[in-house]
Every structure is written in structure tokens, then in C-alpha cells.
Amino acid sequence: MLGLNLDCKLLLSTVIDHAAANYGDTEVVSCGRAETVRTNYRATAARARRLASALSHLGLGPGGFVGSLAWNTHRHFELFYGVSGCGGVLHTANPRLPPEQVLYAVNFTGYRTLFIDLDTVALAEQLAPGLETVSQFVVMAQRDAMPDTALPNVLCYEDLIDSGDPGYEWADLDERTACSLCFTSGTTGKPKGVLYSHRGNVLSALSSGGGNAWAVSADDAILGIPGFFHCNGWAVPFLAPMYGAKLVLPGRRADDEWLHRLIVDEGITVTAAVPTIFLGLLDHCRRTGQSLGRLQRVFSGGTAPPAEMIDAYLTEFGIRFSHGWGMTETTHGSTVSFAGRDLPRDAAVAAMRTQGKPLYGNQIRIVDDEDNALPHDGRTSGHLQCRGHWIAGAYFRQPEVDLQTPDGWMRTGDIATIDADNTLHIIDRAKDVIKSGGEWISSQALEEAATRHPAIREAAVVAMAHPRWQERPFLIAVTPDGAPVPHAELRDLLLRHVPKWWLPDCIAFVADLPHGPTGKLQKEAIRRQVAQGVIVPVSFAQGAVAPIAP
């Protein structure tokens, strides 16, 4: 027997309509290359509606794709609603990826129309010869700013908007209809597509906006730093209008000075980014003696934020950190940390630094190699799996990839422990963890400890085969010119942060290490360099400097 509620749907169109009706005057500030545009949710909804109309006239509808190769601007923001509003799917391609990865994703998806902006015209021109299906480029720019370009079949976005019907009715869709598509960055093998639904995005924005996570209200001003091509911009394009918060989009620039200026000038109260950005901002403020204006809360994800930084934000600026865990496959955040107001400073910083707890609508568990659930006791580590409305159950057109367990949980590829109160601690990627005598050693924890040495800028830990322990850690440290650090000094430092049996068996000092397009260390490439003898291990902790065979 069903309840007798009205039948309504969790569609993205309801989010922008809600914002237009209730927070119509609330500002959307967009900082593109040549212009800063101040618009609002009423205008955004109206333009998205015309866009949806124009796109449906061009043949877009349920099952159809268009792509974007663009930075965070008001037009890109409209595009989410315009495309999904006629039933189409927006593939947000990442302009920071190597051209071959962008080409792969666009060609794999296969669509006709690519939306670009003034800052990506050159990239589009470079890609054009390799684009197999794209035959139309829409430049998201003012009419009088349209570029001279060799691209074929170029439309001005504003002309497209103008051609749309302002009275267009949003497509009436199943709420599970696909609305957006991102690809993993493909550090191992080809990028994989994740196809998101209206329902998943709406529920995740609603839940992420709540008090244990973003705690967003109409009193807030959000700076949307994460690119819309990263996990749907970390939900910002949906939760800001849903909760009526002012939305500021920084365009292409992401340097400290620019972000700082926007935070102060636009009265930003909350923002989100990878820890590197917050380190840079902190550094900028200390260097220039400036404040962070009205900023109250920041969210980090990607890699673990240093405790010192969290503490500095809290004590120097009164800004509270939340750290979350998510991946392309989880739409955006799955878990987020929350430090109670009554916690003493040290405990608060420690709580903020964990990966936190699942948002309502998500669940987490750890399992052994045979998918048997392991205890949440803060000690046992296992393969992290998660489950929820906005968690992927399969990859886009790659049914052969085994993403889901038979009982409906997603395999994340991460190794973690979970506390009794369900607080998540990510230990490592499963493929990077060192399996030593049946126990696991976290390469990430070792790398983090090593980089606390002032001379070590970056570190990578990879597994070395070992006759007795199966695998043992090999630490590769980046120092100026690859100059070695005294082993005893490093040993003392490491022992302050990791158990003795985690100490690496061997070490190498190098001047540089290979990085992927999103700045992550490429461990596969590092392992190849080790195998090829480009990086040579020497014995650690014995004081010996003789090379060891890998």
C-alpha cells in the first residue's frame, strides 16, 4: 500500500527553479577571462530554460550527450541545467588532462556538440583533428568577444540562448535519468566514465548541504573552486542554488592571490578545494598579513590535509576545516569529517583531519579479499566499499569492469580502517599498500612522514619483493639535486610517526619524480623506473649505501 503523497520528482530542474523562485536575487558571480559577470538565480534559471529549449531544437534529449571543455563560469553553470533540463547528459571534460585522455573520453562518448570557453579555444583547436564525432563548437562568450578561430562550425552561446523559448517546459523525466558524465583521470589504464543521475545529484546536494557537512544556508556565499569536471564540481553547482547561497565562480585562475581576492571581496563564507590550495592561501595570508574576510568553513578532499594547516586555520582565523572522502565514482563526497564545537583544540584538529562519516544516504564498510565484512574497530584494515544513492554501480559502457559486489556495494580500491563510530581513515590505495608478512603498511603514511623532513619535498613509497615478508617498503625521496639526507636523522623522524616495522628497507634520493595530469604521483611510472634501474635502491636503517637488487 503506497502513501498518498503527490508524485514529485528529484530532478535538477527543480533545484534551479527552487533557487529562482525563492532566491531569485541572490548573486551568481562569474569571473571569466575578460569579464566579471554579476547575475543571479532568476536569470540563470531563465537562461538555462532557453538553453534547454534551444538544445532540444538541435535534437538533444534523453539519451543524448553534449560535452564541455571549460572552466567554472556562470555559463558553464547554466549548462548543467540547460542540458539536463531537456533530458540530455553533460560530459564535463577536464582541460587539465593530457590531450590524448580528453580525446579518448570525448570520442568514447561520441557526441556532436562541444561547449568551450575563451580560455579553451586554443586547446580545442589542438584537439580538433583527433575529435571523431564533434562537428560543432559552441563558444561560451559574449557575442562581441567571439574569437577568431580555425575551428569549424562555431556557434556563439549567447545566440543559442537567444534562440530558445523562454516558456520552454523542462523535460518530464524519470528521476534516475542520467544528467552528467565525468571520467576518472586514468592513472591506471584508460579513463573510465561515470554516468550520474538526477536523483543521485539532487540527493547528494541535499545531504551534503546539511549541518554535519557544508551546513549551507541563504546566509552563505560559496566560492566554487573545484572544476565542474571533477566530480560535478563537488556538488557546488547544485547545493548552492538548492540552499540559496550566493555562488562565486573563479574562472580559470586558481592562484593564491586571485582566490584570496575573491574570498575577501565577495564575502565568501565557505569554500572547498584540495589541501594544496589551502596551503597556498594560508601562505599568502601570512606573507601579506591579510585576513580571510568572512570565511568560516573550508572543505578539503583529494589528499589528507596536514594537521598543522588545519590548526593554523582554526587558531589564526577561526576557520573550521572539514575533510571528506570521495572519488569520481561517488558523484562527489561520500564521507565528511565533523568536529563538535565542544572538542578541545587538539581533538578538534584530529577529528577534522579524518575522512569523517558517511553523509545520510551513504554507507561504508571494510571487507577482506573475499568480500567478508570486517569489524569497525579502528584497528582492522580492509578494502573500503561504499553504497548509496549517489554511488556508481557500474562504469559507462564498460560492464566488464567489476565495480560492484554481488550484494550491491561499490569496490573503491582504497584500503581503510573504520572506527566504532564509523569514522573513516583511508590508509592507502589497495594497489599501493605494502603487504608485509600478512600485515599492511601504508605507503601514504610513510610518504607523509618523510615529507616532514625539511629537505624532502616529495616522497613515493613502493613495494620491493622480499623473500620472507613478501613485500617491504622502498622510500624514494625528492631532495634538491637528489642529495641524500643522513639515514639516522630520517630514521628518527619516521619513528616519531610510524611503527618501527614500517621503516623502509631501502631508500633512494632523486631530484624529481613523474606526475600525472592532476598532479598526483604516477606510481606505475616510478615502479617502471625502479625496474629499469633508473632509480636505484640503497639499504636503509643499516647505514649501508650499497645498492640492493629490486
Next chain:
Amino acid sequence: MLGLNLDCKLLLSTVIDHAAANYGDTEVVSCGRAETVRTNYRATAARARRLASALSHLGLGPGGFVGSLAWNTHRHFELFYGVSGCGGVLHTANPRLPPEQVLYAVNFTGYRTLFIDLDTVALAEQLAPGLETVSQFVVMAQRDAMPDTALPNVLCYEDLIDSGDPGYEWADLDERTACSLCFTSGTTGKPKGVLYSHRGNVLSALSSGGGNAWAVSADDAILGIPGFFHCNGWAVPFLAPMYGAKLVLPGRRADDEWLHRLIVDEGITVTAAVPTIFLGLLDHCRRTGQSLGRLQRVFSGGTAPPAEMIDAYLTEFGIRFSHGWGMTETTHGSTVSFAGRDLPRDAAVAAMRTQGKPLYGNQIRIVDDEDNALPHDGRTSGHLQCRGHWIAGAYFRQPEVDLQTPDGWMRTGDIATIDADNTLHIIDRAKDVIKSGGEWISSQALEEAATRHPAIREAAVVAMAHPRWQERPFLIAVTPDGAPVPHAELRDLLLRHVPKWWLPDCIAFVADLPHGPTGKLQKEAIRRQVAQGVIVPVSFAQGAVAPIAP
């Protein structure tokens, strides 16, 4: 084309499971007649699971009902999850209603098992002869506190729990499955049933918990004052566990001293109630010189809270008011007021006092008599209609009642204006508004203005037939012994709050007026008294005291 997310459901079982997994140690404090029980979400989930198992063994499942006639305690709280967890529907009957209304609702629904508590045994005994289908009573009490009672077939709730399987798996249901049932208080005609769904309750709790409404987090402690039989306890049984807030349930007592003690002793940060409760609490604090502890936010609904009270909470205690609008047919809140932190005091109080804006997931509009939409301009008044996931589309087993418009909006029976920013102002119930020469006069606004006179304890305004204006207002004022107030004095007072053309044409002073079971004035009974000559109108504003024919 659907997105590739995992398929998860918005069921109430996921709410209590979320609380148990993430906030298992968070307290649930229950204040029954003889005992104060301190339990937590982990135990609540475990007991609800056993209860669901026991109930399913008793034959309860999808399509089946049980009833409760009880106050807000931890067992009643468990009951929501235990009943819905096996697919059943909980009818929360209101012990404050007249026996014939309770009997009507229970018999109309027709079920076998009624859950009562120690404070409702006597009422159940009184009702028993009239109960047509109930043949089993479960007393929600400790085993050693079981009452001597003449009721047949009495079970102890704790025995039922003990008989359940702790490993029971929650029923796997369509998320639109019914989970709870409340009846309107039936001020006009028979009570009408509203059958709520899992999905509606989950979405409303998720949205109501967000930053523009309750702004609840794991840092909060909520005092659940509204009876679970009123609009599902105003979402408290769902939003508290969903957001991991401590939950305090006050049992039967609702006097100022008791509520004040709980607020202070339990560190309550947020609560909700009708304005009368908050007036009493304020009075209590002023009289005794006590603070309100950690209380930060309060939510009111039912009737408009006086501006003076909102101001007093804000300035004397730093407590922020939100006022909302909802009815039995809207599950709980549909709209809620929100005052920005930067608003000056007067503007903040004015904003807090409105009915606010729709929560995400709800929409509001006003229409004329032919359902044509009217402008949201803050001036035009019309019939309020709303729409959303937790809004009723029909009454329970009364398909003949015309609740829904052809385009899927619910007729609320209220008259309202809506500002350009979608802020709702309820003017009156449609059946109470005075239709004067094509314009509407709010009986509620006149009543509120009249009760500002120190001698007028209560007031009712009803329509009098008028040869030229169709209807004109008749003000009936309750004063000590029905002693008259000088007309000129009252006229001056009214003119400070309403337009001149709203001034009542006639007036009567009485010692008392008839009230319904929930304390509301019974306007139908008042109109009958006027028609029968029990209340005699005299001309107002002319100074004349001669009776006027109705």
C-alpha cells in the same frame, strides 16, 4: 537513459540504521510517567529491529496497520521504526482529542493492535467498548510497571521486543510505501486521514534539517515537544537520528517548569512547539529569573507568534525564532521563515514572524476561485496551494474529497499573499475570511489586533451578512465576566494594526468561547451561537449599543 548509480531506497529503516552506525552512542532521553530512560540510537535501532520482527510474526506487513495512543517517549519513537520497518503503517491517535474522534479514526482505519502507555491506559479503558476492531493492547511500559487493567488481551511491550529476532532484516519496500497515518482534528466534519510515505518523510526530514530551516547537526540536542500524533511529531523522530542530534522526549508533561528543566538539564539547543508554549516558557524565565541554558533556535507553527515574543527571545536570550507553516496534509513543515544574520533587529523579527519560504522539495502558489495562478507581489491574496514530495494528494479512503487540482497541487484551504521572493503570509482560513465588497478581511489579523487590548483575553471574528458589502466582520471579545471595553479605546487600538475599512461593524463581549480539542476556537460553534442569539452583536464604531440583527 538512466544513470548508473546503485539502486538505494529512501526508507525510514535507513534513517535509524544511519543513526545507529554513525551516532550509536548519541543519547535518546525519554521522560515517561514513572521513569526517565537514557538510551541511544544504537539501542533504539536494535530494539526497533526486534519489534519489526515480532510484529511481522504477529502478521503485520505491507498494507497492515497498528495504532498508538501515547505520548512522546523512547518506546513510541521506536514504534515508528519498528512498524514501518516490517512494512506496516503506524496510526498515531491523539489522546487529547474527544473520545468520539479517536474512536472514529481508529474504527475507520480498522486494526487489531493498539499501543498505549501508562498515561493512556485509563483513556483506552474508556474507549474500549467503542473500539470495533481493536482486540489487543500493548502497554509500552517496563514489565514490572504493567498496570492492573480491565482491558482484554494485554501484552507488555518489552515482552514483544524480547520475542523479536535481533537479526531481522528490514522489509525491502517501494520507497513510496505508506508508513504512518494521522487524522486532521476534524473542526469541520469528520476527521480525515492522511497517509504518509517513507519517501515523503525521509525527504522532508532531510530538507527540514538543512541550513535554512532546523540547521541540525550532531552538535545539537533536540527537545521533541510536538506530539507524534501531530504531523509525525513535526519530523523530529526522523530528523534527529538522520542528523545525529541528541533527542529528548518529554513524555506527557508539557508545563513550563518541566520543559524549562529539560531544556536546561539536557543541554537542549533547538526545539519546536506552538507559540503558546514559548510564551509560557518566556514567562517562566522572567518570573524565576532563569536562563534557557544552551537553547539557540526555536521553531513555531500552528498560529502566528507575537512579534514581542520573538523580539524578547532574540534580545533577552539570543535565541533565534523560525516560524513555519504546515498542516496534517503536508506531513509537517512546508515553509519556514529564515532571518539573515545581517538583518537589523526589527527586520529580523519581522522576517522570523512570516510563514517563510518553501523548503527545497516544496512549492507554493496562490490562485483565484478558478485555480488561475495569481502574482507573488506581496499584495494580491488568493487560495494557497502547495506541491511537493511530502504533500498529500488525497485523503485516506476518501477519494471523494477534492484535495488536489487537476494540475497536481494541493488545495490548502488557506488564504495568503506571497511576496516576490516567495515569502508566505497566511491571511486566514478560506472559510473564516470576511468577503467584503470583493476584498478580503482577515479574521485572524483582527483577532490578533483585538487581543492586544489588556482586557481582551481572546477574540473571534466571524462574518455578518451585509446588504451592500455581502459580508462584514463581527468581533466577539472575551473579557472578564464579559465586561465591555470602551469602543473608542478599542477602535484606536485596532486602527494601529488594520486598515480602517477592516473595522468590525459590530461587536460582542462575552466571558467565554467554545474551543476544540487542540485548543483552537470553534468558529462553527460560535456562528451557531450567533445564529441562535446566544451571542448578541451590538453596533461598533458608532458608539451605539443597540443589538443588530445577524
